[in-house]
Amino acid sequence: MAGDIGFDQHASETLRAGKDFSLAALDPDSTPGYSGTKEDGQALLAEMDDALAELQEKLFAESRFGGRKRILLILQAMDTAGKGGIVNHVMAAMNPQGVQFKAFKAPTEEEKSYDFLWRIEKEVPAAGMVGVFDRSHYEDVLIHRVHRWASPAEIKRRYVAINEFEARLTESGTKVVKVMLHISGQEQKERLLARLDNPAKHWKYSRGDLDERAFWDDYMSAYQAAIDETNTADAPWHVIPANKKWYARIAVQQLLLSTMEGLDLQWPKAEFEVALERELVARS
Numbered sequence: 001m002a003g004d005i006g007f008d009q010h011a012s013e014t015l016r017a018g019k020d021f022s023l024a025a026l027d028p029d030s031t032p033g034y035s036g037t038k039e040d041g042q043a044l045l046a047e048m049d050d051a052l053a054e055l056q057e058k059l060f061a062e063s064r065f066g067g068r069k070r071i072l073l074i075l076q077a078m079d080t081a082g083k084g085g086i087v088n089h090v091m092a093a094m095n096p097q098g099v100q101f102k103a104f105k106a107p108t109e110e111e112k113s114y115d116f117l118w119r120i121e122k123e124v125p126a127a128g129m130v131g132v133f134d135r136s137h138y139e140d141v142l143i144h145r146v147h148r149w150a151s152p153a154e155i156k157r158r159y160v161a162i163n164e165f166e167a168r169l170t171e172s173g174t175k176v177v178k179v180m181l182h183i184s185g186q187e188q189k190e191r192l193l194a195r196l197d198n199p200a201k202h203w204k205y206s207r208g209d210l211d212e213r214a215f216w217d218d219y220m221s222a223y224q225a226a227i228d229e230t231n232t233a234d235a236p237w238h239v240i241p242a243n244k245k246w247y248a249r250i251a252v253q254q255l256l257l258s259t260m261e262g263l264d265l266q267w268p269k270a271e272f273e274v275a276l277e278r279e280l281v282a283r284s
Contacts, residue, residue: 005036006044011254017237023224028184028243034250041246048253049093055257056130058265060098063128065268068173071259072124072131073252076138077181078219079209080191082245083134086181090253091132100125103134116140116158117165124169130256137162141226146218159229166235175259176235179252180223181242185216 007014014033034041059069075083091099102123111119117137125131141158144150150158166176183191192209195201212219231237238255242248 005040007033012258015238028241030241031247041250055260056094060128070125074133074178081181081183100131142222145222170234180239183242187243
């Protein structure tokens with residue numbers, strides 16, 4: 001069966017940014033750790049849906065009886081890299097009541113009046129939840145660095161604040177899964193053209209995406225710096241080549257699976273006599 005073709009080792013090991021990680025050296029067309037075809041990958045994605053759903057239900061069930069565990073998936077990427085596809089194809093297997101999704105847009109005037117983490121901290125997942133950030137606090141050290149909206153000293157302060165924030169999350173029972181979807185400039189160009197060629201996709205196109213393409217190299221440098229400064233033991237970065245959408249989806253799915261498996265989740269034990277309750281239900 002096609003879905004039998006899995007990763008050579010845990011995707012968390014294959015895709016984790018190591019000590020001397022170089023974004024420039026990572027081929028966005030590659031599929032590290034996976035030798036299967038697109039069809040194999042699509043079959044694997046579907047095959048593992050049930051396992052992901054069961055683990056999420058265990059996570060949610062534990063929290064109803066005092067469990068503190070939770071997951072925060074942070075998705076960062078250049079425009080068109082496929083964050084929406086990850087949410088639609090990977091997270092769709094989960095029960096919506098156990099997922100907290102937040103897409104961060106440009107901050108409001110009220111949000112700008114506070115420190116950059118103020119609006120982020122309000123959206124962290126509750127116990128038992130899988131939180132998903134489509135963009136995040138990392139925008140404040142990426143776009144702000146690229147466009148020089150903040151000084152180098154302020155950017156440095158934000159790296160430190162991010163590390164402290166993510167350490168607090170970890171201490172409170174949150175497993176932070178940080179993912180950068182890495183596409184090439186040429187792939188982004190083709191995806192933008194595809195949007196313009198499809199009337200059903202025109203609503204997704206923005207001239208702003210084109211404007212930001214002029215700063216591609218600056219963004220790659222900003223991502224490299226952010227990874228270097230915030231790649232901690234408790235909240236490591238995983239960089240996924242994303243020119244092949246199907247690969248990016250199975251890679252994120254595998255990261256979530258391995259993260260949940262590592263939580264040693266257990267079904268809560270019944271606080272009643274099961275045999276008695278079964279008899280009462282049968283007689284009702």
